[in-house]
Amino acid sequence: MATVDLKDVRKVYPGGVEAVKGVSIAIPDKALCVLVGPSGCGKSTLLRMIAGLETISDGTCAFDGKVVNTIGPTERDIAMVFQNYALYPHMKVYDNMAYGLRNRGTPKDEIDRRVRETAKILELSHLLDRRPRELSGGQRQRVAMGRAIVRQPKVFLFDEPLSNLDAKLRGQMRVEIKNLQRALGVTSVYVTHDQLEAMTLADILVVMNAGKVEQMGNPLDIYEQPASTFVASFIGAPPMNLLPITNGKFTDGSALSITAPAGATILGFRPEDADVTESAPKQGLTLPAKVEGVEPVGAESFLYCAAAGQRIVVRVSGRALHEIGAKLTVSAPLEKLHWFDKDGKRVG
Amino acid sequence: MAEPSKGHDKLMIGQSPTGIYIAHAILILGVIVVAFPIYYTFVASTHSLQTILRPPLPLLPGDRFIENYSEALFGGVGRIGGVPVWTLLFNTTVVALGIAIGKIIISILSAYAIVFFRFPLRMTFFWIIFITLMLPVEVRILPTYKVMVDLGLIDTYAGLIVPLIASATATLLFRQFFLTIPGELVEAARVDGAGPFRFFKDILLPLSRTNIAALFVILFIYGWTQYLWPLLVTNDNQMNTIVIALKKMVSFADADTEWHLVMVTAMLAIVPPILVVVLMQRWFVRGLVDTEK
Numbered sequence: 155m156a157t158v159d160l161k162d163v164r165k166v167y168p169g170g171v172e173a174v175k176g177v178s179i180a181i182p183d184k185a186l187c188v189l190v191g192p193s194g195c196g197k198s199t200l201l202r203m204i205a206g207l208e209t210i211s212d213g214t215c216a217f218d219g220k221v222v223n224t225i226g227p228t229e230r231d232i233a234m235v236f237q238n239y240a241l242y243p244h245m246k247v248y249d250n251m252a253y254g255l256r257n258r259g260t261p262k263d264e265i266d267r268r269v270r271e272t273a274k275i276l277e278l279s280h281l282l283d284r285r286p287r288e289l290s291g292g293q294r295q296r297v298a299m300g301r302a303i304v305r306q307p308k309v310f311l312f313d314e315p316l317s318n319l320d321a322k323l324r325g326q327m328r329v330e331i332k333n334l335q336r337a338l339g340v341t342s343v344y345v346t347h348d349q350l351e352a353m354t355l356a357d358i359l360v361v362m363n364a365g366k367v368e369q370m371g372n373p374l375d376i377y378e379q380p381a382s383t384f385v386a387s388f389i390g391a392p393p394m395n396l397l398p399i400t401n402g403k404f405t406d407g408s409a410l411s412i413t414a415p416a417g418a419t420i421l422g423f424r425p426e427d428a429d430v431t432e433s434a435p436k437q438g439l440t441l442p443a444k445v446e447g448v449e450p451v452g453a454e455s456f457l458y459c460a461a462a463g464q465r466i467v468v469r470v471s472g473r474a475l476h477e478i479g480a481k482l483t484v485s486a487p488l489e490k491l492h493w494f495d496k497d498g499k500r501v502g
Numbered sequence: 503m504a505e506p507s508k509g510h511d512k513l514m515i516g517q518s519p520t521g522i523y524i525a526h527a528i529l530i531l532g533v534i535v536v537a538f539p540i541y542y543t544f545v546a547s548t549h550s551l552q553t554i555l556r557p558p559l560p561l562l563p564g565d566r567f568i569e570n571y572s573e574a575l576f577g578g579v580g581r582i583g584g585v586p587v588w589t590l591l592f593n594t595t596v597v598a599l600g601i602a603i604g605k606i607i608i609s610i611l612s613a614y615a616i617v618f619f620r621f622p623l624r625m626t627f628f629w630i631i632f633i634t635l636m637l638p639v640e641v642r643i644l645p646t647y648k649v650m651v652d653l654g655l656i657d658t659y660a661g662l663i664v665p666l667i668a669s670a671t672a673t674l675l676f677r678q679f680f681l682t683i684p685g686e687l688v689e690a691a692r693v694d695g696a697g698p699f700r701f702f703k704d705i706l707l708p709l710s711r712t713n714i715a716a717l718f719v720i721l722f723i724y725g726w727t728q729y730l731w732p733l734l735v736t737n738d739n740q741m742n743t744i745v746i747a748l749k750k751m752v753s754f755a756d757a758d759t760e761w762h763l764v765m766v767t768a769m770l771a772i773v774p775p776i777l778v779v780v781l782m783q784r785w786f787v788r789g790l791v792d793t794e795k
Contacts (some may be wrong), residue, residue, distance in 0.1 A: 205689075205693065207689050207692065207693075226692070227689075227692050227693045228692065228693070228694075228695040228697075232693065233693065234689070234690070234693045236686040236689070236690060237686070238684060238686055240684065240686035240687045240689065240690035241690075242687070242690075242691075242704075242705060243709065244705075244708040244709055253694050253696070253704070254693070254694035254695055257694055257695035257696055257700060258695055301690075301694075305694075
């Protein structure tokens with residue numbers, strides 16, 4: 155229903171702190187764009203600027219090509235889901251959902267129809283007469299979603315909506331949000347610090363750091379080709395192993411089994427791309443390592459090893475039968491290696 | 503959500519029977535100490551002047567309840583210019599309600615402005631309001647009186663009410679409460695299309711209703727028991743409040759004082775504050791029980 159275009163958007167707070175340092179993102183119609191990054195990276199500020207809750211210091215924000223910089227949140231026709239739900243505590247679920255429509259002068263029967271319809275989609279029909287404090291966390295979350303959906307806005311904005319839910323519910327709601335967003339086809343911007351949420355939800359993933367976009371694109375492309383060490387260590391769990399190299403040697407002085415491309419000072423490989431089985435073809439990178447810790451998680455296990463003067467993680471499927479102190483060889487295929495230069499940028 | 507019942511925990515304290523007896527004895531003693539003077543006033547209000555003046559005063563109510571109360575309420579009391587007590591009650595009610603409601607309106611609006619709006623000199627205004635906390639009515643009473651005289655508000659309800667309406671305490675209370683309202687709620691309302699007035703009316707007022715109820719009780723009693731200001735600003739007996747009139751009824755000479763009517767007036771003077779406390783208490787206890795945050 156709308157495209158969102160950010161052009162060189164900046165936020166400078168009075169006092170000179172620059173929270174967002176020139177961000178440009180183009181979100182096509184019906185896409186779900188996820189802003190991910192550590193806390194303080196400016197992702198929430200950016201979202202609030204799109205919402206109109208925060209003024210834009212420089213640059214433009216446009217919906218459907220129309221610049222909305224000076225328009226208030228009401229007229230921008232957006233709906234927002236907040237981290238702590240921000241439900242009106244004194245209103246019933248029904249009124250919470252109807253409030254925005256009433257303020258817009260929607261006719262009563264139309265409000266009633268839309269509220270009941272939305273409640274049905276979100277399985278809230280039996281809760282319409284309750285007050286927020288009588289609901290569980292997951293139900294409140296649904297009401298907050300309902301309040302956004304019922305308005306049929308141009309753009310949905312989500313500000314870490316799942317961070318107050320327990321892990322199981324979070325997984326469930328994640329799937330639900332994705333399905334709802336697809337079904338309704340509303341352009342959405344979703345802020346999170348959880349890389350798993352970011353990977354699974356995003357059509358466009360934007361990784362932010364220190365007020366800037368580190369990398370933007372398809373989530374799997376970002377996973378496969380992280381543009382910097384920051385992205386490499388932020389996307390993927392456990393994070394990518396990063397080993398500094400100088401003149402073909404690791405920090406402990408041992409030589410690299412392969413030649414590094416020119417300018418590369420950091421070698422990276424993902425725990426899931428490494429192999430420790432004896433029979434594995436010893437092509438690409440090989441590293442002698444010593445097991446320092448084993449973390450069985452059920453379907454897989456993580457081996458924490460000392461190698462090349464660093465601590466690295468290797469994922470082993472099934473149960474790991476390695477003992478602490480055991481020596482083994484970690485190998486990783488050439489095409490799964492990532493090289494970064496001294497500024498942390500990707501090489502090759 | 504599922505909390506263990508708290509009532510049970512409280513029963514654990516003082517479970518021994520002796521403890522309970524001692525506790526009750528102390529409570530009953532306290533009630534007697536507080537209630538006996540009021541009971542005695544009531545007893546005196548149902549006897550004739552002669553009975554009251556001839557000690558000892560009986561401990562049981564007399565037979566002149568209806569006569570005394572109707573004489574005081576509608577007949578008029580000689581020492582205060584023949585003004586009937588119901589006029590005094592009416593005056594005091596107007597003044598107490600005016601002060602309580604006025605104070606609440608003014609302070610909730612100023613707190614709203616100070617907390618939710620960014621305007622130049624915002625903190626200066628806040629501190630100016632805050633500083634007036636240190637200035638009791640008595641300190642600024644002469645200039646205030648002069649202003650009232652110049653405005654021709656002596657012997658008017660406005661003169662009785664307006665100078666007592668500004669309230670730093672209530673403003674601060676509302677400010678503290680508003681500061682606890684999460685920013686997200688304000689933003690959610692903005693996204694939902696609620697302007698400043700709608701936000702105030704639909705969100706802030708309903709959330710403040712327990713605070714308003716509690717303040718109303720306190721401020722009503724504050725207004726009801728005002729003494730110095732009404733004494734200064736009223737000359738006409740018709741405009742007296744009940745506390746002032748009560749003072750005026752009592753003469754230095756015992757024989758000159760219609761004690762039975764004084765007692766009736768005293769009884770009537772405490773009825774409205776009691777009513778307000780009893781009725782409103784229910785309200786704000788209920789409010790305290792369902793904390794909606």
